[in-house]
Amino acid sequence: MTTSTAVLQDVAPRIMFSTSPYRGQVDFAPLSAAAGERPLDPVSIADLLRNAFVYPPHSIYRDVKVATLGFDPRRDLHKAPEYCFDYRSSPAPARPAETAVDEGTLLKTYHRLLCEAVTRSTAGMQAPWMLQSGGKDSSSLAIAVAEARPDTCCLTYLGGREEDEVESARWVAHELGLRHEALVCKPARAYDRYLAMVPHMPLLSADFALLSYADLTTEVALSGGDGVVDGLGSDIYFGTPVDAKRRMLFRMARGLPIPDGLLATGPLSRSFVACFALATLGMDAFERYFPGSRFSDAEVDRLLGRPVAAQSRQRLRVFQEELAGARTIEARKRVTLAIVEAGAGFSKGQYTTSALGLRQAYPFCDGQLAEWVYREVPDTHLIDREGHNKPLVRKHIARRFGELPYVRAKGCFRFDLCGLAGERFEQVHAFALEARDLLPGAARWLETHRGHMRNKFFASKFYLLAVTLPWLLSRAHAEAQTEPTE
Incomplete structure (x- = not known):
């Protein structure tokens, strides 16, 4: 469908709204008018x-900007966006000394504030379901949920062979008197559920847990739930130590040119580790903070059929001043996590629940809780002297359960990437053929890499296309207006 720019401006005026859960519930109603006409x-x-996500404050639509954490929703984000991170670790506020506060009082205050955050964030939910990964945050949150919303059902996802925290998560839920259910990842089912919600998703992210969330939130809706409780959001104010492996990856990211086609050649093509390491050498150091295997700039330009990747990279400039003020690698990672959470972490829950008409709660984003931890908790209760993160949270769990194995291992919502590629390659290839005007190089990339889908490195890139193509096709009639602008 061809529409003049003037008509588009009349039908779909520029929009700007807040999507930060740290500011409360997100309302996507501003997008409802002329949603199909947006460029x-x-x-x-x-x-x-x-x-795997759109750099804030931009969105998948050219005329829609979003005020995530760090962007002032009162400013015109279309003209001159400025980024100021709210929870810096350097320079950080003067927190009390460890000897100046009583640990028992800290734990009681933390528990009370977390319970109050659960109560506020789930207000209006009649049948809340909590996504329980089995990690520290969800276990601590479950303790508060059991007190503040004991009608909550816990739901744990088994996404792959790398992890299996269902047993420990179920034990925690049952000890707290909470109902518990588990869902095993089936890639085809999850993808079908995603495709069903695509027409109703307000915006687009390609987070590597998006299909897991499509699977989980659909399960919640089918089971009679009306709201989803997620334990995301506390890393940026508790802090995030950087381990030796991550430090090595940052040092490896040199922005070096990687020969075209090298990774898909011979023995290299069968080794995830080799592909990941070589791709890291070709990445920007800042963007290596972001998880997963993604397309290189050269690949992106071929997929889009024109040079666009450089304009994507230029969007980093709005964050440069904040990053320059981050004096340590931990401080830099904290800023990066805030950007990733804003563009990908929260959006996977916000977009899927919105598509299904469910409410979304992020208790750890509660303003009173976040400000108290950031300003009133001693540094040694945020990251201890041995470099362990969230000792306050660990002690909150230990006070109820003692130290359990799941506390030492991070849980998540992994997805079977290779399984998806094996089961839905032809369907995604058909989407790519249909979307030639949008991504003229997508079908060719799929055809060239068809035999490499058992390698998670290539299956990750397949996943990005599998998520992106159907959503873009559902809005393809606005493509006549997609000329690159910044």
């Missing part, structure tokens, strides 16, 4: 393919 932004498509 897609090819630079944002490049963002998705390069990093």
Whole structure:
């Protein structure tokens, strides 16, 4: 469908709204008017393919900007966005000394504030379901949920062979008197559920847990739930130590040119570790903070059929001043996590629950809780002297359960990437053929890499196309207006 720019401006005026859960519930109603007429932004498509999310304050639509954490919703984000991170670790506020506060009082205050955060964030939910990964945050949150919302059902996802925390998560839930259910990842089922919600998803992210969330939130809706409780959001104010493996990856990211086609050749193509390491050498150091294997700039330009990747990279400039003020690698990672959470972490829950008409709660984003931890908790209760994160949270769990194995291992919502590629390759290839005007190089990339889908490195890139293509196709009639602008 061809529509003049003037008509588009009349039908779909520029929009700006807040999507930060730290500011309360997110309302996507501003997008409802003329949603099908909004022009897609090819630079944002490049963002998705390069990093699995759109750099805030941009969105997948050219005329829609979002005020995530760090962006002032009162400013015009279309003209001159400025980024100021709210929870810096350097320079940080003067927190009390460890000897100046009583640990028992700290734990009681933390528990009380977390319970109050659960109560506020779930207000209006009649049948809440909590996504229980089995890690520290969800276990601590479950303790508060059992007190503040004992009608909550816990739901744990088994996403792959790398992890199996269902047993420990179920034990925690049962000890707290909470109902518990588990859902095993089936890639085809999850993808079908995603495709069903695509027409109703307000915006687009390609987070590597998006299909897991499509699976989980659909399960909640089918089971009679009306709201989803997620333990995301506390890393940026508790702090995030950087381990030796992560430090090595940051040092490896040199922005070096990687020969075209090298990774898909011979023995290299069968080794995830080798592909990941070589791809890291070709990445920007800042963007290596972001998880997963993504398309290189050269690949993105071929997928889009024009040079767009450089414009995506230029979007980093709005964050440069804040990053320059981050004096340590931990401080830099904290800023990066805030950007990733804003563009990908929260959006996977916000977009899927919105599509299904469910409410979304992030208790750890409660303003009173976050400000208290950031300003009133001693540094040694945020990251201890041995470099362990969240000792306050660990002690909160230990006070109820003692130290359990799951506390030492991070849980998540992994997805069977290779399984998806094996089961839905032809369907995604058909989407790519249909979307030639949007991503003219997608079908060719799939055909060239068809035999490499058992390697998670290539299956990750397949996943990005599998998520992005059907959503773009559902809005394809606005493509006539997608000329790259910044």
